[in-house]
Amino acid sequence: MTGKHRSGTPDVLQVRDLACRRGPALLFSGLGFEVAGGELLCVRGPNGCGKTTLLRCVTGLTRPDEGTILWHGEPSHVDPERMRAGMAYAGHLPSLKDDLTAEENLEFSLRLRGAATTPGERREALAAVGLDKRRRIPSRRLSAGQRRRIGLARLALDPAELWILDEPLTALDDAGQALFTELLDRHLAAGGLALAATHHRLAPASGVVRELRLA
Amino acid sequence: MTGKHRSGTPDVLQVRDLACRRGPALLFSGLGFEVAGGELLCVRGPNGCGKTTLLRCVTGLTRPDEGTILWHGEPSHVDPERMRAGMAYAGHLPSLKDDLTAEENLEFSLRLRGAATTPGERREALAAVGLDKRRRIPSRRLSAGQRRRIGLARLALDPAELWILDEPLTALDDAGQALFTELLDRHLAAGGLALAATHHRLAPASGVVRELRLA
């Protein structure tokens, strides 16, 4: 693991001795790391090295073969709902309903996350990602990048402490990438933490950025 | 349109006066361009400006509101099959069967394109994109990037003169991107032409690269 010097804050997320095999291959084993508030951990590695698998193990979607995840010092399987309340996951799949508008999609996603937001806030968030004029047409008519931008608005309003992001920059143009970086920056500055798998380079202005290389 | 000076070769693909509206908005109109052998035309523009729509109009999948596409000087609607034989399209959707192996997927895609290849050639192409060991497991078990790499192998063996590519670099790691650039390079050097929509920068060693900016 490389990166700047660790900050002094306590580690919110600790991963101990994680191992996962897929088919015949052992993707990783004995993997351990910690992430503290204000830190971003970038998971890097070539295609197929297990980045997505690692992220899903941390969320609890995939059951690892070995290892424990500690959330605020407590194993995540003890009270999974507590960890889920504090964690937002954005995977390969968009989780958008094509028939709902951008506005409705945002509303339902946030309600599912237990986040209370006002219509005004949601509208503002959509405007911030450039979807103000298109917030009332069904999402199926949006372009690939516009659909990803709904995800950005969702992140902006989600109060979760930990963000888990798989390829967050896919399909975004330069302006969209800048938007994302700014969001990430704000999140880290406010003491949040993030775990991201990406082939792009992420450089938020604040926060500690570290890298985890998978073989 | 910007770019290096046009080469002297005749234009294989000519687009005249293309217009397309989506919902209320006119995405583009009066759009015209030519692409000659050995040229790559990159379509650029922010999210939602109509890049995907433009590409699909050129392939014939989407019916434009106005305009003609000339293929080797002949309108494409006169003998659509002729243009289709000379054109390979790789869109947002992978067109992979999750239940078939990489090898089978490659074989069926190429047979559909009317390309005669031997098992040896296909195996070599898969090895070249790093899928030698995984060519016999169902594609659903491949990672996001590995699935895209099957698409690279397909391009490598497709004898089409024109490549139409929508976001070809999505989910590819650095090695994968290099692989793609090399393929593109070979294609252009052999006199092929390509039309690509991307937010990345494409810089093949040979060939003329031009840009088309959509508003």
Added chain:
Amino acid sequence: MYWSSWSDFRAMGGHAFFVWMSYGALLLAVVVEMLLLRARRKRALAAIEEERDLETEN
């Protein structure tokens, strides 16, 4: 005029039920269609208004 009395006409030679059910159905169908046509026109006009309001709101 073929009929000799009003009640003869209504009785339709004993087949009143079948004849009047048929004519009644046609009448009902036409009336319903006219109402639907009117409702659709009203909805289309209202949609234009709504669209314009949305536009000015932005």
Added chain:
Amino acid sequence: MNWFYFSSPSTFYGLAGRLAPWCFVSAAVLAAWGLYLGLLVAPTDAQQGEVYRVIFIHVPTAWMSMFLYFIMACYCGLTLVFNTRLSAMMARAIAPTGAMFTFVALWTGSFWGRPTWGTYWVWDARLTSELVLLFLYFGYIALANAFEDPRRGDRAAALLALIGVVNLPIIYFSVQWWNTLHQGSSVNFKGTSMHVTMLTGMLVMSFAAWMYAIGAALVRVRSIILERERRTQWVRELKAA
């Protein structure tokens, strides 16, 4: 007349608005005349008694159910071949009226069938194929409205309508091809075997149905044009005026 001028929705909108009232007025006049002939003047039928008077609405509606489908299918063909906007809107405008006539033909037929055949319904070829026609109308309407993008709906539904055209000759000739309970045509190109007043009444009622169908289709196509073009300048100006 310049057809291309009127094939633009904005000009057709005005034209349809001017024509529709005249269609309805003539439909009403013709219907009054036809009903007068059919219900008040025409003599009774020797075999069936008074119940035969259903013929004055059964036959016109049955004819219209097939005519309208045929015309709708023609518009659908235009849509698929030339991608014209107005033809698709016309096809959509005709479908509900066609379904209405088909329904009435089925309904009057079965209320006629009870006293004459002793049953409301049999599964003979004529009746079955007419029922399939009703479902083709329903299918057309449902399919046309099942897409986010109305142009997609136009084209998919147009194709369905064209496939369904096979059903028309089956309806029409079923009485000849199979021996059905339903009677064969008595009005054809070789003349007719009917009493003159009956025939006149039936034809007048048919023209009334024609006029009504045209009027209803024109009114409906105006709504469809407004729905489709509600974002265009001319509709805005229209509404402001």
Added chain:
Amino acid sequence: MNSVPQAPGSFSGGFAWAMARDLRLAWRHPDEAVLTVAFFVLVASLFPLGIGAEPQLLQRIGPGVIWVGALLAAFLALPGLFAADYADGSLEQMTLSPHPALGWAGGKIAAHWIVSGLPLTLLSPLIGLQYGLTPDTLLVQALSLAIGTPVLSLLGGACAALALGARGGGMLLALLALPLFVPVLIFGAGAAEAQATGLSPAPHLSLLAAALIAALVGLPWAVGAAVRIAVD
């Protein structure tokens, strides 16, 4: 970014969320509900076609056919219950939400019943008339559907969740769900038949009610578990 642990999710929060969302989606496209009913009507009309339309025969097979029609209609609406949410990743998000699975799974199934089972129940008397059933029988028939269709939705929901991501999609679902539907069918059709032949429908109906209670208690939990397996 408050590091105070958030108010955890709740059963009712998840239930209300799922129900509101799915009803909104159904409302956006009333076609789905309309078409369930249309299918029911079509199936119920296919039988006189295949079998012939003698009044006595029809009266005899009426309750059975109506129940089979309702069952198939309920069944056809199943694949859509989770498939879309699975494909677009919404199910992942649900399993990762702070609300317990019991809540949102129950809410989804309730919404599904409102859109598919309820209209069938309300429409059944009309179809019954076609088959010449008496008013009493019609009433019992509707009552049996009112109790039975929620059981179908619950059982079907559990099977749909199990079949998620498995190969063979709809057909696997048929193999799982239909045998489970059979007892419901037998008691449901039995109730109306008992009534038609002058017996008391009460035993059949109370059996159905017992099945409903058991299903309500056990199945939403099973659905949640199956979904969790599916998204792994």
Added chain:
Amino acid sequence: MNSVPQAPGSFSGGFAWAMARDLRLAWRHPDEAVLTVAFFVLVASLFPLGIGAEPQLLQRIGPGVIWVGALLAAFLALPGLFAADYADGSLEQMTLSPHPALGWAGGKIAAHWIVSGLPLTLLSPLIGLQYGLTPDTLLVQALSLAIGTPVLSLLGGACAALALGARGGGMLLALLALPLFVPVLIFGAGAAEAQATGLSPAPHLSLLAAALIAALVGLPWAVGAAVRIAVD
């Protein structure tokens, strides 16, 4: 990169490609074929349950129920015919291939019939035995299915292609396909019934055959056109 125009695609190339691919996929997952048959068997066994098992009644309704079962099984297999290829972009690639649509559309439907219609036909005599049909009737029944199920596949294929990407999925498909299936059902069930009551099944069978020829001529083309509309 030969700039010589390529050998254009061919009907037979597309047909063979689609058939080989779809059969390979079906072979990889025999579940689908097995499950179509299982559904058929289940439906045919549901009726005696819903209706009661008097031998005479069963013999009377046997041909009708078997045909209705076959029709529903054929119908249930429809949504899968194009949906997967549509979702993963394969259909786009097919419309962009140099082979004419007639070829691959026909090939896909042929493969579909081999996997769904053929097993039903082969199995029908067994089911017929359950209903106490005579050997002659069983034979006619199987023959009517052999001619009728390809018509169902062709009609259903066209409807499935039209409904691609539409809202209301399976239900819309039901509204489109089932009314078109009705005439096939009437003539198909009619053949076995005529045989059972001592009449000649020939008129029914020849009508079915005529329908098959008409469908073979017109429908693959329609499927190709519908797919082209769907991917737009």
